[in-house]
Amino acid sequence: MRARALVRLWSIFGEPMWIIVSMGFPVLSSLALSLLYYSIGATNYVGFAVLGGVMVAFWGNVLWSMASQFNWDKQEGLFEIYLTSPASITAILIGMSVGGIVGTVPTAVIVSIIGWVLFHPVVAASWGAVALTFALTLASLYALGMALSSLYLVYGREAESMNEVLQEPVSMLSGIYFPSIGSFSPFPFAVQIAASLIPLTLGMDALRKSLFYGEGFGAVSFDLFALAILAVVFLAGSAYSLKALERKGRRDGTISVRIR
Amino acid sequence: MISADHVSVEVEGLRRQFKTKSAPVVALDGVSLKVGEGEIFGVLGPNGAGKTTMIRILSTLLMPSGGSAKVMGFDVEHEAEKVRRVINMASGAEKAGYDFISAKRNLWFFSQLYGIPGEVAEKRIGDLSERLGLTKYLDRKFYALSTGYRQRATIARAFVNDPRVVFLDEPTIGLDVMTARSIREFLQTEAKTHGRTIMLATHNMAEVEAICDRVAIIDKGKIIAEGTPEDLKRSLGAPALVMEVSPPPKDLEMLRQVAGVKGFTSSADEERGLSTVQVVVENDSAANGASAAMATAGYRVVASWRKEATLEEVFVALVGSGFKEREEEGGP
Amino acid sequence: MISFRSLFASTWMGIQHDLAWTTPSLAIALRTVAPFASAMTVSIIYWFGVTQSGMALDPTRLAYILVGSTLYAHVASYAWVPTIAIAEGKNLSVFPHIYLTARSTALYVAGRALSAFAISTTTSLAALAAAYFALGSFLHTSIVLIVTPASLFMLAVALLVNIPAALGLGYFLGAYSLYASKFEWSLPGYIAGLLMVFSGALFPTSILPWPVSVGASYLPFTQFIAASRDALIYGRVGDYLWSIGLSALGGVVLLSVSVWVYFAAEKARKDGVIDRRLA
Numbered sequence: 077m078r079a080r081a082l083v084r085l086w087s088i089f090g091e092p093m094w095i096i097v098s099m100g101f102p103v104l105s106s107l108a109l110s111l112l113y114y115s116i117g118a119t120n121y122v123g124f125a126v127l128g129g130v131m132v133a134f135w136g137n138v139l140w141s142m143a144s145q146f147n148w149d150k151q152e153g154l155f156e157i158y159l160t161s162p163a164s165i166t167a168i169l170i171g172m173s174v175g176g177i178v179g180t181v182p183t184a185v186i187v188s189i190i191g192w193v194l195f196h197p198v199v200a201a202s203w204g205a206v207a208l209t210f211a212l213t214l215a216s217l218y219a220l221g222m223a224l225s226s227l228y229l230v231y232g233r234e235a236e237s238m239n240e241v242l243q244e245p246v247s248m249l250s251g252i253y254f255p256s257i258g259s260f261s262p263f264p265f266a267v268q269i270a271a272s273l274i275p276l277t278l279g280m281d282a283l284r285k286s287l288f289y290g291e292g293f294g295a296v297s298f299d300l301f302a303l304a305i306l307a308v309v310f311l312a313g314s315a316y317s318l319k320a321l322e323r324k325g326r327r328d329g330t331i332s333v334r335i336r
Numbered sequence: 337m338i339s340a341d342h343v344s345v346e347v348e349g350l351r352r353q354f355k356t357k358s359a360p361v362v363a364l365d366g367v368s369l370k371v372g373e374g375e376i377f378g379v380l381g382p383n384g385a386g387k388t389t390m391i392r393i394l395s396t397l398l399m400p401s402g403g404s405a406k407v408m409g410f411d412v413e414h415e416a417e418k419v420r421r422v423i424n425m426a427s428g429a430e431k432a433g434y435d436f437i438s439a440k441r442n443l444w445f446f447s448q449l450y451g452i453p454g455e456v457a458e459k460r461i462g463d464l465s466e467r468l469g470l471t472k473y474l475d476r477k478f479y480a481l482s483t484g485y486r487q488r489a490t491i492a493r494a495f496v497n498d499p500r501v502v503f504l505d506e507p508t509i510g511l512d513v514m515t516a517r518s519i520r521e522f523l524q525t526e527a528k529t530h531g532r533t534i535m536l537a538t539h540n541m542a543e544v545e546a547i548c549d550r551v552a553i554i555d556k557g558k559i560i561a562e563g564t565p566e567d568l569k570r571s572l573g574a575p576a577l578v579m580e581v582s583p584p585p586k587d588l589e590m591l592r593q594v595a596g597v598k599g600f601t602s603s604a605d606e607e608r609g610l611s612t613v614q615v616v617v618e619n620d621s622a623a624n625g626a627s628a629a630m631a632t633a634g635y636r637v638v639a640s641w642r643k644e645a646t647l648e649e650v651f652v653a654l655v656g657s658g659f660k661e662r663e664e665e666g667g668p
Numbered sequence: 669m670i671s672f673r674s675l676f677a678s679t680w681m682g683i684q685h686d687l688a689w690t691t692p693s694l695a696i697a698l699r700t701v702a703p704f705a706s707a708m709t710v711s712i713i714y715w716f717g718v719t720q721s722g723m724a725l726d727p728t729r730l731a732y733i734l735v736g737s738t739l740y741a742h743v744a745s746y747a748w749v750p751t752i753a754i755a756e757g758k759n760l761s762v763f764p765h766i767y768l769t770a771r772s773t774a775l776y777v778a779g780r781a782l783s784a785f786a787i788s789t790t791t792s793l794a795a796l797a798a799a800y801f802a803l804g805s806f807l808h809t810s811i812v813l814i815v816t817p818a819s820l821f822m823l824a825v826a827l828l829v830n831i832p833a834a835l836g837l838g839y840f841l842g843a844y845s846l847y848a849s850k851f852e853w854s855l856p857g858y859i860a861g862l863l864m865v866f867s868g869a870l871f872p873t874s875i876l877p878w879p880v881s882v883g884a885s886y887l888p889f890t891q892f893i894a895a896s897r898d899a900l901i902y903g904r905v906g907d908y909l910w911s912i913g914l915s916a917l918g919g920v921v922l923l924s925v926s927v928w929v930y931f932a933a934e935k936a937r938k939d940g941v942i943d944r945r946l947a
Binding site for chain 1: 714861
């Protein structure tokens with residue numbers, strides 16, 4: 077686990093330009109949506125766009141560096157090596173998650189600083205609740221990434237297209253830039269329930285409450301509990317499906333087939 | 337000697353240097369050669385010797401740092417577009433094609449980039465596929481082809497524009513014997529029947545012996561030997577000496593001291609408790625010296641005989657010492 | 669003839685490559701999802717912002733954001749295709765073989781951009797229609813859009829006039845891909861972000877600080893989106909023609925410069941990066 081995390085960190089921080097390059101979309105989209113709030117006179121909500129930019133960096137990392145990672149590893153012949161090593165695949169995935177989180181922190185910090193300097197969003201934080209919510213959101217989000225990585229192994233070559241299909245709708249449904257659940261949501265109740273299965277939805281809801289409205293553990297306890305449950309479910313689901321997939325692959329002889 | 341009218345590839349003092357963080361690396365250091373029309377010309381050399389660099393320059397993918405190179409009379413540096421009309425290339429290590437598109441449509445696509453009319457392209461793809469045994473698999477998506485058929489499709493692509501010169505880099509690497517053989521037969525027909533020049537960079541000595549008219553051995557960016565495979569084998573003088581030695585020697589350094597020994601290889605047979613040592617020698621007295629050196633070192637020569645040197649032995653004799661130096665330096 | 673065949677084959681290959689991973693209709697449907705979702709997101713941000721700030725929802729402003737966001741997605745999705753086509757071509761080892769065919773990489777890039785234009789036009793307009801109905805249903809409001817043969821014709825002209833500008837941007841990015849062997853895959857994200865901020869897709873460029881606001885207002889993409897809004901929202905023919913003219917002029921200038929830059933990427937051959945796979 078430690079080794080995989082280090083490999084990810086070496087590849088990110090070993091090429092400093094990579095940090096600058098990878099922060100392009102989160103920084104600029106956050107800036108654009110902050111300007112949208114600003115342009116319509118809703119300056120009180122600019123902070124939502126800044127926070128959204130921070131979290132979209134992690135969501136992008138989950139999709140492109142977690143969910144589809146094993147497919148790229150498979151193309152390069154690395155996946156076979158993982159399987160034939162004594163290390164657990166789940167440990168390798170957790171290592172990738174830790175490396176991914178630490179590697180995305182610079183982008184998140186830059187988005188926050190730019191948002192803060194340009195728009196001075198009003199923050200009334202309950203920092204303890206913010207920290208715990210943030211940690212649990214990332215845990216459940218990266219657990220979702222692990223589950224997707226096993227699913228994508230079945231999809232195989234279509235993983236990249238599936239990422240493209242998922243990125244924007246999940247951003248919309250999970251309310252990265254506006255509340256998508258609760259009384260301010262534009263969506264029907266059934267859609268809100270479905271959206272709540274995405275860890276980002278509950279995480280963003282709780283983060284907004286604790287960061288911008290000063291609500292403490294009591295107010296976000298349901299979100300925290302649900303996030304913890306989602307993290308465990310996704311983690312267990314990914315471990316189970318990876319095992320099942322490995323068995324199926326060994327039986328059908330498909331594991332060692334490189335894509336190209 | 338190739339007459340000036342029939343030269344396809346002409347390289348004179350070709351040099352290529354790459355910048356690296358530590359120091360510049362000279363990949364080609366004044367290479368000169370000529371290849372004639374309809375010739376299959378092999379380029380042999382250890383990894384990092386400069387083979388691929390030369391092919392990349394000749395195929396207009398890389399500019400030379402010095403010297404000149406012409407393909408069908410066109411300068412690769414200043415007349416790249418004219419060169420591109422008459423060449424094509426393929427590499428065994430890269431199965432180049434769009435994954436989700438059928439082999440046939442991939443071939444059609446590349447034919448169109450050369451402006452080949454649809455009907456002509458269709459006929460040529462059909463003809464090439466038939467000769468390469470690809471016809472049944474033409475409608476399969478590229479990623480769904482087996483390694484062998486993907487490579488057949490890659491070879492077909494390299495001939496789809498009716499090129500005069502084709503550059504091939506390890507075209508049969510990783511292929512089974514029958515597929516490799518059918519590709520070699522195809523290449524021979526293309527050269528001999530259609531007069532195409534084929535430059536073949538490879539590590540496969542058997543392939544070079546089987547199909548190449550001439551060979552250049554390149555090492556550290558320089559051509560160290562050039563001629564027909566037979567010429568090169570003859571250049572070593574007397575045939576090789578083969579000895580079965582017991583017990584298996586730990587090292588064979590004593591052979592280096594024998595005058596006239598040009599190189600050696602050994603393989604151990606643990607079951608029989610002996611090693612087979614092959615020594616490339618200049619003459620009979622070197623062969624006798626090698627046997628004596630083994631005996632002096634305390635090894636018993638159980639049996640010995642002489643045989644014709646193979647191209648591999650020539651290669652080892654010419655490149656072997658350099659190879660050892662490179663390994664000691666930490667590789668090329 | 670060789671140019672026409674190259675362009676045609678490259679356009680065909682682009683369509684095949686983008687759609688052949690599943691059935692074409694499903695691929696088109698799935699490609700509609702992203703612009704639909706992003707149009708929904710920004711429209712809902714507007715709705716949420718104004719209603720929570722105690723202001724009245726302006727259906728014209730909602731239409732402004734809806735049209736701007738779908739056309740922004742359209743431009744972004746085909747302007748970056750040359751970069752991806754070259755980067756992915758290098759990765760698949762296909763690009764060197766395209767490079768060494770006679771006169772083909774610029775045409776190949778143009779063909780791939782044209783195929784992306786065709787696909788993106790279809791998906792963006794489908795996303796616009798879908799978001800129009802979905803927003804009407806979720807937000808219980810009617811969005812002001814002029815949908816007549818004349819307005820649709822004006823939109824079609826605007827889309828076509830914008831091709832040189834998008835292709836120009838594509839050649840700029842493609843020149844980088846031609847030369848570079850890393851970071852190409854990240855360029856589209858940057859370009860999408862920059863277009864979102866500077867093309868007037870979501871808000872008037874006038875809110876940007878001077879002189880950025882002036883520069884942004886004359887971008888051919890800003891003028892293309894403005895012309896499309898004149899056609900679909902405001903019905904202002906005079907303003908439409910002015911914007912179309914500026915968009916065309918900007919496009920020609922951008923394309924000329926970028927083609928020159930692209931051909932200058934001959935340096936890539938000198939440094940041997942044409943056939944280097946990604947780092």
